[in-house]
Structure formats: C-alpha cells, structure tokens
Amino acid sequence: MKRNIYLASIFIFIIQGISSQVVLNADTSKDTYDLINSVFANPNRNVIEAPDCNHDEFGNHITQEFDTELNKDVFLFHIHVTPDNDRCKKFDRQRNEIKTYSDSPENVKATIGETIEYKWKFKISSDFKPSSSFTHIHQIKSVGGSYASIPMISFTLRKSNPDRLELRYTSTKDQNTLKNANLDLFRGNWVEVTEVIKFGDVGSYSVEIKKISNNEVIFNYSNSPIDMWQDGAEFSRPKWGIYRSLNKKKDLKDEIVKYADFSIEEVTDILSVETLKEKAENILLFPNPSSNEVEFKNANLENYDTIEMYDYSGRKIYIDKKINKNKLDVSGFSKGLYFIVFKKKTVITKVLKCYVK
Structure with a gap:
C-alpha cells in the first residue's frame, strides 16, 4: 500500500522558469566594438574600456578570430606591458575590459532580489604571467553606494608559489579570498564558467569552472546564505577582460586573454524551504x-x-x-x-x- 510521507523543511533551490537571457557571441563578419556595444550598451553608447587612446598604432585592443579548438569565432583581449595604461587616466595599471553600466539595457543589470546566471568561456596562454599585486579577469561590481569602488566578486590571477587563481569576495570594503587554485590548471586550456548569484543581503553564490577538452571540473565553490548586496547600491554588473597592476613590470609580458559565449540569464520563481508531501x-x-x-x-x-x-x-x-x-x-x-x-x-x-x- 502506498503511504503518505511528509518531508519537512527540505532546503532546496529549484529554478522554475527563465525570464530573460542576453548572449554575446563573437562574429568575425562584424566590427568587434559595434558587436559588443550592440548587446551590452544602449544605442550610441560604449561599454568598452580599452587602452586604445595611448596605443592607437596597434588599433583596437579587442579583436576576433576563428578558434579551431572551439570551432567558432572568439574574442581576443590584448594587453601590452608598454605603452598600455588604464584609459589614459591611470598609469600604474592597465585595463582592457567590457562591462555593463547604468546606460545598459535593464536585462543585463542585476537588482536586489534577482538571481542571475553568468556563463562564459576563457583561455589564458600556456605561459601566462600574472602580477603579484593583481590581475583581474572577471568582476561583479556595484553601481552606487559607498562600497561601489570595491568589487563584490573578483577572479584574480596572482603571482605566487605556485601562481594561482583566487576567488575574492566582499560585501563592504574588506576583500578576502574564498578559494584558490593552481594557475597551471588553467594555462593553455579553454574553460567554461558557470556563476550563479542571488543578489541580496541574504543571498547565495556559486561558481563552477570546467575544462572544455574533457569536461573536468577544475574549480568550484558555493556559499548560502551569503551577503551579496552592497548597501546603497543601485544595481550590480559584470566585467570581463584583463585589468592588471604595473607595480612590477619585470614580472609581466604582453598577453592575449581569449573569451567566448558570454551569457547573462535571469532565473526566477525559486523555492527555498518547502514542506513537501510524498x-x-x-x-x-x-x-x-x-x-x-x-x-x-x-x-x-x-x-x-x-x-x-x-x-x-x-x-x-x-x-x-x-x-x-x-x-x-x-x-x-x-x-x-x-x-x-x-x-x-x-x-x-x-x-x-x-x-x-
């Protein structure tokens, strides 16, 4: 005889529906900057922070090419030890990033209470040299509020023994490392990142990074509940690219970081704690x-x-x-x-x- 069994207070997050998704894929038939702005910016606005102003003889510092390993077009983010800087505004660091911002479409900005899944692929060179100060390749930052200058989440590549990728976090100004991994796991490999964030004072964060060649998980982390909202923020937004310190130039070399298949997807209707009947x-x-x-x-x-x-x-x-x-x-x-x-x-x-x- 079948029985009715009551299951009480099972903690489970269940995604019931998808409300919106924004995808940015490389396409060598289109101008790179126009393509990026067509997805992440409103008309006639720019979301690219590149060092072109001080290095115009090189041309655009974000380009595209066909990648034989992925069998598709990808983005290339170029950075040169000399003369690249941070938008001709700061000269102790270099920035070549894309982002969403206040003038971006609403569906690429995260507001409190939303759960967002960010996905993308990236590849660093087999001999990539990170700074001992900072080399950021991804950030989640707030816009507005007293903590907006400090990213909530950073993927930081750091020179160490051994060199490592660090997952950095703060909900205020005191950033700390949640987890790190040997950078050799990433060097020379295309990897796919899936990052899911519930934005709120009582939020959640998870990330998984897989090596595309064999589907091996080389990095993962999850935390719930965790404070994923900086007080006073208007919204939160992602950034991708390469942003590094020039404090020790001798440790660095010219680099190309490759990216592909950016996705920003809002997920809705989440069950958190339920009493379920079998x-x-x-x-x-x-x-x-x-x-x-x-x-x-x-x-x-x-x-x-x-x-x-x-x-x-x-x-x-x-x-x-x-x-x-x-x-x-x-x-x-x-x-x-x-x-x-x-x-x-x-x-x-x-x-x-x-x-x-």
Whole structure:
C-alpha cells in the first residue's frame, strides 16, 4: 500500500522558469566594438574600456578570430606591458575590459532580489604571467553606494608559489579570498564558467569552472546564505577582460586573454524551504553517495511526468540522456550535494538528496 510521507523543511533551490537571457557571441563578419556595444550598451553608447587612446598604432585592443579548438569565432583581449595604461587616466595599471553600466539595457543589470546566471568561456596562454599585486579577469561590481569602488566578486590571477587563481569576495570594503587554485590548471586550456548569484543581503553564490577538452571540473565553490548586496547600491554588473597592476613590470609580458559565449540569464520563481508531501513510492537511492551510477530503488518512473536534478546553488542539471531504466549516471558530475525532483505535471511529489563523491 502506498503511504503518505511528509518531508519537512527540505532546503532546496529549484529554478522554475527563465525570464530573460542576453548572449554575446563573437562574429568575425562584424566590427568587434559595434558587436559588443550592440548587446551590452544602449544605442550610441560604449561599454568598452580599452587602452586604445595611448596605443592607437596597434588599433583596437579587442579583436576576433576563428578558434579551431572551439570551432567558432572568439574574442581576443590584448594587453601590452608598454605603452598600455588604464584609459589614459591611470598609469600604474592597465585595463582592457567590457562591462555593463547604468546606460545598459535593464536585462543585463542585476537588482536586489534577482538571481542571475553568468556563463562564459576563457583561455589564458600556456605561459601566462600574472602580477603579484593583481590581475583581474572577471568582476561583479556595484553601481552606487559607498562600497561601489570595491568589487563584490573578483577572479584574480596572482603571482605566487605556485601562481594561482583566487576567488575574492566582499560585501563592504574588506576583500578576502574564498578559494584558490593552481594557475597551471588553467594555462593553455579553454574553460567554461558557470556563476550563479542571488543578489541580496541574504543571498547565495556559486561558481563552477570546467575544462572544455574533457569536461573536468577544475574549480568550484558555493556559499548560502551569503551577503551579496552592497548597501546603497543601485544595481550590480559584470566585467570581463584583463585589468592588471604595473607595480612590477619585470614580472609581466604582453598577453592575449581569449573569451567566448558570454551569457547573462535571469532565473526566477525559486523555492527555498518547502514542506513537501510524498504521494508515491518510498523511493531510495543506492548507492548514495556514488561516483558512477545511482539506482532508484522501489521506483516506478512511469508514475512521474518529469525527473529533474539541481545542484546546491539551484542550477538545473540536464539528465535526460543520463537516465537508463531505473539508473542515473552521475559520472563526470562535480563532487557535492544534488537534489533529484520527481514531478507529476508541475506538482513536486518527491525530493531526494543525492551525494556525488
């Protein structure tokens, strides 16, 4: 006989719908700056912060080319130890970045309460040399408020022993490192980044970076709850490119950082804490945790219209091709906690915690 079992206070983030997405892809048939501005800027405005003003003989410091590894067009962000600077305004650092800003379309700016997924690909050279002070390749910054000068999130490449990528964070002015990884994991490799942020005083943050050649996860981090809103901010916005200190020029060389497939996507209708009622089989997962396959015990999958999987940050993991009969292939997934959601039509009838080791 089927039993009604009540599951109380299960913490799970479930993305129910998508309200908007903005995508910027390279296209060598179009002018690079016009292409970037057509997506991230309103008409006749500019979101590019390049060192062209002091190095006009080089031309545009963001170019495009066809990449044989990705089999598509990509962006190239150029930076030269001499004479590039920061927009002819600061000369102790160099900046070549794209961003969204106050005049950008509303759907590329994050406001309090929104959850945004940022995705992109990037590649640094096999002999990339970072500064010991800072070399930023991505930031999330606030606009407005007393803390706007300090980015909430930074991906910083730093000369050290060994050189490393640092995930830096602050909700005020005191930035600290949440996690770091050996830079050799990134050198010479195309990687794909997925970053999900719930913006708010009680928000959440997660990031996963995969090597594209073999789908290996080389960096991940998640934190919830975490303060992801700087007091007084009007909105938050992303930046990508290369922004580095010139304090020790001898440590640096001319670089090209490649980027592809920028995506800004707002996700909505998130369940946070729910009391759920099971109206079906007493399904179990075995083995749990697993690094290969998970079997659904006591399950009749025909009783459900959809079976979905979400990671801890609430990002949906597509598993349609990974379910075979009553088994789910979890090989290749990052280590951590996942949630498997069973639905009849749009009604959630069962949630199971799945651990990947």
